[in-house]
Amino acid sequence: MDFAISDKIQTIVEMINEFVDAELIPLEPEFLVKDFKELLPELRKKQEIVKKMELWAPNFPAECGGMGLSLLEHGLVSEALGRSPLGHYTFWCQAPDAGNVEILHDHGTKEQKQRYLNPLVRGEIRSCFAMTEVDMPGSNPVMLETTAIKDGTDYVINGHKWYTTAADGADFAITMAVTNPESSTYRQASMIIVPTNTPGFNLVRNIPVMGHQGSDYFSHGEILFESCRVPQQNLLGVEGQGFVMAQDRLGPGRIHHCMRWLGICNRAFDLMCKRANERIISPSGKTLGQQQTIQNWIAESAAELQAARLLTLNSAWQIDNNGAAEARDSISTIKFVVANTMNKIVDRALQVHGGLGMTDDTILAFFYRHERAARIYDGADEVHKSSLAKRILKNLATK
């Protein structure tokens, strides 16, 4: 294993850290109180600067206009960007577009790449990924009710999805629907590109999540597909291969999320230490940081952060070198370890800030609300733990 950081990536990470500090963190007070749409003109200006710095779309393939970084390299970039909720969007490597670019790149036809992939990488359009359904367990996604039935040269899609992140303002949705109900369980569903202006694609609402309805990129949509008709050429890859493709998408996607969460840990940790040093809690001038409980939190957070970071870099290295299938255990492990480490560090940082931590005068309350979901999406903790334990037990039983 070699996690040595090349000079090139070191320079890029330093440039990003400076940019996040100078250009994005100052926008956060507005971001916390305004509708995200109102911030878009300002963010577009920032994106122009990012393009001039030649740091646009760091993880997207070079041949379609991205920087083509490896997973490990992008992990380090993602960590730096994760320090602000505006980081990934501004540098154009945000979920779910990042995963959709991978799918289109690996499985799209020439026409699909021209129409969807290239403008997506250039930042001209956005996309979303519609798999989870209101009435079905997302933890067992083979249980889908949404169907895509062939009619002439089209598919006709019916179904009820939700948590389609960033559907508001997206140009197309990669939609999971059952196309082959007669096939074996894992071969029943397909991915189909559905332009959001297709009649029958109905964005019912942006779901209020933790008191925040959001808009545009920062939102989660409920979608009702009602006899939504798209040409069969919109099928991505091979019919019935939807789950296999989704699995391919999720492995690297989990590294992206984990490294972003580590960026959040770093920011929360820095804020906690700063507050501990500066907050005077007695007339003699004693600071919060002189209290042993706070010292314990700081020491434990530093150790947990470092452990989570090394586990994640190890996973990225394994995927880059041995492929996602070989790294399965490692990917399951980081998904629940890093999500919980982040939740703990953000919680401690908020506690150290007392009443201030509960306000939107720091970014901590946003992290606390917004990032609780990390233990649920991309596979709930319990599901990852269970599948990891099952594999460990199976391996031991066969020895």
Ligand SMILES: Cc1cc2nc3c(=O)[nH]c(=O)nc-3n(C[C@H](O)[C@H](O)[C@H](O)COP(=O)(O)OP(=O)(O)OC[C@H]3O[C@@H](n4cnc5c(N)ncnc54)[C@H](O)[C@@H]3O)c2cc1C
């Ligand atoms: C902020 C956010 C963004 C999201 N973005 C998207 C998106 O863009 N596109 C998309 O398609 N979906 C998205 N999702 C949906 C997400 O993938 C699902 O919420 C997730 O898969 C869990 O499915 P569920 O909500 O139906 O919970 P359920 O499947 O009903 O599970 C509920 C709980 O039961 C427990 N559980 C489930 N299975 C097991 C098990 N085998 N063993 C032990 N315990 C278990 C877990 O604690 C789990 O949290 C998003 C969700 C959130 C919160």
